[in-house]
Amino acid sequence: MTRPLIGLLVRPGVPEPVVALLTRLQRWADVRAASTEGPAPSAYVATSPRAHGVDRVGSRPLAVWVDGLDETEAALATAGPGHLLLTADPEVAASLGTDTVVVPPEDAGADLVARSPFVRRRWRRRAGFPADWTVAVGAGPSDGLAADDPLVPTALSLAAAAVVTDPAAARRGLATGCPMVVDPGSAEALGIEDGVHALVQGSGAPGDLVRLLVDDDGLAASLSRSGRVLYEQRHDAAGAVLRVAGHLGVLPDDADRPLARLDATLDALHTPEHARARHRAHELLAGLPTEATCPA
Amino acid sequence: MPFVRGGAEMHMDNLVAAFQEHGHRAELVRLPVAWERGRLFDSPTAWRMLPLDADLVVATNFPSYFARHDNKVVWLFHQHRGAYDGADAAWSDFDLGDDSLETQRLLTEWDNVALGEAKRIFTTSGVVADRLARFNGMRGEPLYHPPPLHERLHSGGFGDVVFCPSRLEHNKRPGLLVDALPSIDPSIRLSIAGRGSLHDELVASASASRSADRLDLPGFITDEDLVERFSSCLAVLYAPVDEDYGYVTLQAFFAGKPVITAVDSGGVLEWVEDGVTGLVTDGTPAGVADAVNRLAADRGLAERLGKAGREKVADLGWGPVVERLTAP
Numbered sequence: 001m002t003r004p005l006i007g008l009l010v011r012p013g014v015p016e017p018v019v020a021l022l023t024r025l026q027r028w029a030d031v032r033a034a035s036t037e038g039p040a041p042s043a044y045v046a047t048s049p050r051a052h053g054v055d056r057v058g059s060r061p062l063a064v065w066v067d068g069l070d071e072t073e074a075a076l077a078t079a080g081p082g083h084l085l086l087t088a089d090p091e092v093a094a095s096l097g098t099d100t101v102v103v104p105p106e107d108a109g110a111d112l113v114a115r116s117p118f119v120r121r122r123w124r125r126r127a128g129f130p131a132d133w134t135v136a137v138g139a140g141p142s143d144g145l146a147a148d149d150p151l152v153p154t155a156l157s158l159a160a161a162a163v164v165t166d167p168a169a170a171r172r173g174l175a176t177g178c179p180m181v182v183d184p185g186s187a188e189a190l191g192i193e194d195g196v197h198a199l200v201q202g203s204g205a206p207g208d209l210v211r212l213l214v215d216d217d218g219l220a221a222s223l224s225r226s227g228r229v230l231y232e233q234r235h236d237a238a239g240a241v242l243r244v245a246g247h248l249g250v251l252p253d254d255a256d257r258p259l260a261r262l263d264a265t266l267d268a269l270h271t272p273e274h275a276r277a278r279h280r281a282h283e284l285l286a287g288l289p290t291e292a293t294c295p296a
Numbered sequence: 297m298p299f300v301r302g303g304a305e306m307h308m309d310n311l312v313a314a315f316q317e318h319g320h321r322a323e324l325v326r327l328p329v330a331w332e333r334g335r336l337f338d339s340p341t342a343w344r345m346l347p348l349d350a351d352l353v354v355a356t357n358f359p360s361y362f363a364r365h366d367n368k369v370v371w372l373f374h375q376h377r378g379a380y381d382g383a384d385a386a387w388s389d390f391d392l393g394d395d396s397l398e399t400q401r402l403l404t405e406w407d408n409v410a411l412g413e414a415k416r417i418f419t420t421s422g423v424v425a426d427r428l429a430r431f432n433g434m435r436g437e438p439l440y441h442p443p444p445l446h447e448r449l450h451s452g453g454f455g456d457v458v459f460c461p462s463r464l465e466h467n468k469r470p471g472l473l474v475d476a477l478p479s480i481d482p483s484i485r486l487s488i489a490g491r492g493s494l495h496d497e498l499v500a501s502a503s504a505s506r507s508a509d510r511l512d513l514p515g516f517i518t519d520e521d522l523v524e525r526f527s528s529c530l531a532v533l534y535a536p537v538d539e540d541y542g543y544v545t546l547q548a549f550f551a552g553k554p555v556i557t558a559v560d561s562g563g564v565l566e567w568v569e570d571g572v573t574g575l576v577t578d579g580t581p582a583g584v585a586d587a588v589n590r591l592a593a594d595r596g597l598a599e600r601l602g603k604a605g606r607e608k609v610a611d612l613g614w615g616p617v618v619e620r621l622t623a624p
Contacts, residue, residue, distance in 0.1 A: 113401065116404045116431065118404065119397065119400050122392060122397055225434070262345065269406045276337070276399075277337035
């Protein structure tokens, strides 16, 4: 089966997030610089609203990267039916409208898996940590770990709860499903609602709030789950790429490819590439005639 | 699950019948499930891929709630308890090994997604709702339903038998009453109706304590026999470990009989209030013996408790259940 072809419309100085986006799109499609020679692409990605050829795409699906506020006017002028606007900057997204897809930085929480408070407790038991082990992450003098400490992802994956006063670390906390107490600045930056995705400092002393999370299983589990959902909706690069791929029409055709449907099903359940569940599902269909191929 | 017949299967059959009685077309969809870790995700995956063309899908226990439908309502009987509250128990294959922990992690995430899709989540009891909140951070609303045979159960006299309809398995603790038997008023006999792996152990235990002549183990009994035994017994003993719901309690109440239970019996305690509808013991043989002796010595008390239990279940019916599940 022929893989879809995405035509790339480039303007010099391709932003780094676009490179990451294109790399991920190559899971489903080939990406080549748009050219008048060779096969015609089925969809296009433009690295800027001012990229050469944007106005000649016609009715084919197009995703246009908008790098800064100075490009919003050109982006809105370019936008038409079948065009999707992309950016890494929430402020730019707000100025472009609700249909814009925010493609967050690749390192925001990529490859971090969610662990519910119950599973964390069992991991702490396994690792010999105290049952009520908590951690503080941030830049303040009373904080336990600096936000850029390489131990932060592990700590946020194990802790019963955490006090986090740095937006990047808080984003990782959301990705790992860590029940958190966050500072108002991080909450605002990430769209965290107090009592829904995390507890926000100000409604009580951080020590008391983190104790509340340790003692109240239901509250901790609720924040953990809702926080992860917030991450997937607004801060998950992989999820955003899926939405872009869907718009470009390069995802496998559900009707013809049972294995692709199965993969899409497993993706939607957040199943890692190498999970046994995925391997077993592929094994079960491996002997059946299908055009699908198992991802590497 | 095909080839399995227990409380959950009766519940599903009764639900389908209730839908039909209330004018709906309803079909029961069942798929096999493998419980061991290595194959645990097979059946959820199968449910996920199943085309279900209906106006409404009501999913019940694991893994049926993995069914995808725009109008999915979950009435949760239970999740895969071996991976949650049952982890580390002798009957669970979940321990603290790498594979167990990762499987638990992934199952929790799958459950969160599948249950999170539901338009509404009901649970069979407060205990199940509490587990859902503690483990998955989701709210479920208890939706109570009547037990099988509820329309046939009736109150008779208060005889000399303590009745315990139960599978003979560890989680049901049938041995509790057998161990209590030597300390119970000698005029009282014990009848444990059901089958299971503990049969021989119970017989041996009763023989060792010279109480075998007061122990009756009839095995499987017919519905008629069950109704009769409920009707004529002094009280019902039902003290399982952290039960989800427990039809026995409700059947006892429909038969106007008090229930003797234990403080750790889970959903049973949503119905049995100590000194009001039954007696809540500390879960020891001595505690159970005291409770039985109290009722044996005061039949008036047994009657009052049984009457209160009957009043407590008077409003239970399938009509309200169907109405809640099909509400827009």
